[in-house]
Amino acid sequence: MNRNGKPDKFLLDNQDYNFIKNDKHLGKHVILLGLAGSYSYGTNNENSDIDIRGIALNQKSDLIGMTNFEQYVDQKTDTTIYSFRKIITLLLNCNPNTIELLGLNPEHYLYLNQIGEELLANRSLFLSKRAVHSFGGYADAQLRRLQNALARDSYPQQEKELHIFHSVRNAMHEFQSRYSSFENGSLNLYIDVSGNPQLETEIFVDADLRHYPLRDYKNIWAEMNNIVRDYDKIGKRNRKKDDNHLNKHAMHLIRLFLMAIDILEKGEIHTYREQERHLLLSIRNGEFQKEDGTFRTEFYEMLTGYEKALERAARETALPDEPDREAVEAFVMRVNRKVVTDEI
Structure with a gap:
């Protein structure tokens, strides 16, 4: 350079x-x-x-x-x-x-x-509507990394369960192209009141699979299990090292939404984020992180805004399904x- x-x-x-x-x-x-x-x-x-x-x-x-x-x-x-x-x-x-x-x-x-x-x-x-789920899946992974590293004992259980639900549901879209005759209706995921005294709400599944390859069935459940397991891991943090990684994950989370919205709204791929460069660098430099290592409300409000923008772009895009x-x-x-x- x-x-x-x-x-x-x-x-x-x-x-x-x-x-x-x-x-x-x-x-x-x-x-x-x-x-x-x-x-x-x-x-x-x-x-x-x-x-x-x-x-x-x-x-x-x-x-x-x-x-x-x-x-x-x-x-x-x-x-x-x-x-x-x-x-x-x-x-x-x-x-x-x-x-x-x-x-x-x-x-x-x-x-x-x-x-x-x-x-x-x-x-x-x-370019196609596949960008919704491919970029959404990567964004979910970045969000999981953020949440897994934060102090989750104080994180509301219902909200954590909702994020797990979205992550698993996003993975299910990929199953359609990778496993035999898999359709969204084959496994119906939803959140309901839990019978487990340690949980307020819980993800439930209704399964409707017949004459289905055992190996594909095993792999589908393994991928879902890995997502849930990643959320449930608890480890000690190296604050200085982890904060650098957290801010980098937070930055990439927003960047993924920006790229996906460009693809869906404009049919264009813009890897270099000229207009948002200052914002992304400010996230990477820790300007949205609080002293306790968690992120400020403004970051989550921004994230919610981009999530809604992506949903709107997905509904209105002129891109084909495939x-x-x-x-x-x-x-x-x-x-x-x-x-x-x-x-x-």
Whole structure:
């Protein structure tokens, strides 16, 4: 990075990144490299690490042979480069960690070839109402991290149960695409008065599953159980260390809502948050945290406002229910055909 916190055009010339040139899955197969994390959001500070994300084409042997390349991870440089096949699947699901790679500021792309530019030109093909649940799921995870680390003994049980309910319900939307013949009506979740003397309210479930694969059933319950277990974990806090993490989680929670609202309202991906940069940095710097480590009422009021804005955007969006799979498939076939015929 240069003095202004912008990417140095010679960053990739550092020998720490030699693996990009030398690895057999990367090199000439790379079509896009860009900054990720705080530099891409505009929320970096003097302690921020440089994260890089990228995309590399699958080779001919991956497409018509017996090899299978999914991604390359270099932990030393915080670099992850996805295969073309894998990134397409993630983008179709509007995965927040990868869809943001299509909306970077131009100066945050470290490398782009013609196919990479074509992918960016077709970014709108991947946008759909799936963003509601994909971004909502990630936001729920950030909110859980916040709540789990705070002093939950004084946290109202009914309110905690409500947050667990929303988290599990959000996960259920993902089950439809990952498990056999799963529909929302198969498991009906609701909150009611608890018969447990230790709880005021409790989440209940009505199940209606017949001739259902046991393994899928086991995985569904395991995921729900993990969400409930995460809420119930109690551990001692390292205040100084944890407060930094808490404020970072709080910042990303708001950022996720901002990106999702842009996608639904405008059909656009804006990873760098120019207009909200000051707000996000103020959250990261602890300006919304009280002395006891909890968050001020203003933060939760802001969060509620963005939740309502996302709900409104979801109702009014012009985006389709599903991404344009036919157009995406045509694009993927066009690219892979060039690979197979040695045009690339």
